[in-house]
Amino acid sequence: MTDIDTSPIPERKRGSGVKMVYDLLRDEILDLVLPPGSPIDEVQLAERFKMSRTPIREALVRLAGEGLIDTLPNRSTMVANINFLNMHTFFDALVLMYRVTTKLAAQYHRADDLKVIRAHQVEFAAAVQAQDALAMIATNAAFHSAIAEAGRNPYFTGLFNRLLDEGRRMLRLYYQSYDDRLPQRFVEEHDDIIAVIARRDVEEADRLARVHAEQIVHQIQKLFAREDRLDLML
Secondary structure (H helix, E strand, O other): OOOOOOOOOOOOOOOOHHHHHHHHHHHHHHOOOOOOOOEEOHHHHHHHHOOOHHHHHHHHHHHHHOOOEEEOOOOOEEEOOOOHHHHHHHHHHHHHHHHHHHHHHHHHOOHHHHHHHHHHHHHHHHHHHHOOHHHHHHHHHHHHHHHHHHOOOHHHHHHHHHHHHHOHHHHHHHHHOOOOOOOHHHHHHHHHHHHHHHOOOHHHHHHHHHHHHHHHHHHHHHHHOOHHHHHHOO
16 A cells, blocks of 8 residues: 655645545545554654644544444554444445435436536546546545435435445455446446436436446445455454
8 A cells, every 4th residue: 555645845825724634534544554553643643744732633533433444442543444244234325325316316406406516527537537536536426426425315315425425445455446437338327327316217227226236335345355455354
């Protein structure tokens, strides 16, 4: 994996320290530069970012709220492990939410929703072209979240966003399995999903969402079945 970036931290505007620390650590965790189980030391971070420990702690609180770091009973902090033991239940919920939100979007979307969905798809396609894995993760989540919003059920939207958040590091491993060269067919699958939503084809929206979600699940399951991934398991 890539070494942690030790280049000088750029000068920051007043009050921007928390966001800078949060953004950099979040990217390193999601990109697996900081692997699951890695210790997080506030003193070392304060030295690295050349700032007091207060903004460091605030950034860590935000990361903990997203489930990316854990504070242990002895008050030490570490990068959260990926819970592979309950992976099957996560995948069951994920596939269901892909299907439900896409069906509802086909049923209830408005013209403005399609504009937002298509804009996120343009960004996702650009990230795939650039082989930028972190951008792929972010734009893919934004694309599917926008579809969920178009379905107009905030409960489903909230649950789906939570699942997308929890699955970000697994998605990073998923992209790694393709050496970050995601096949163009996955971009085309997004385009197909947009098309069926636009024509309000609820049954086809359900089918395409299921196929799209299940191929992601199968690829990740195949990846984690390999012995060289056992070191990431709990």
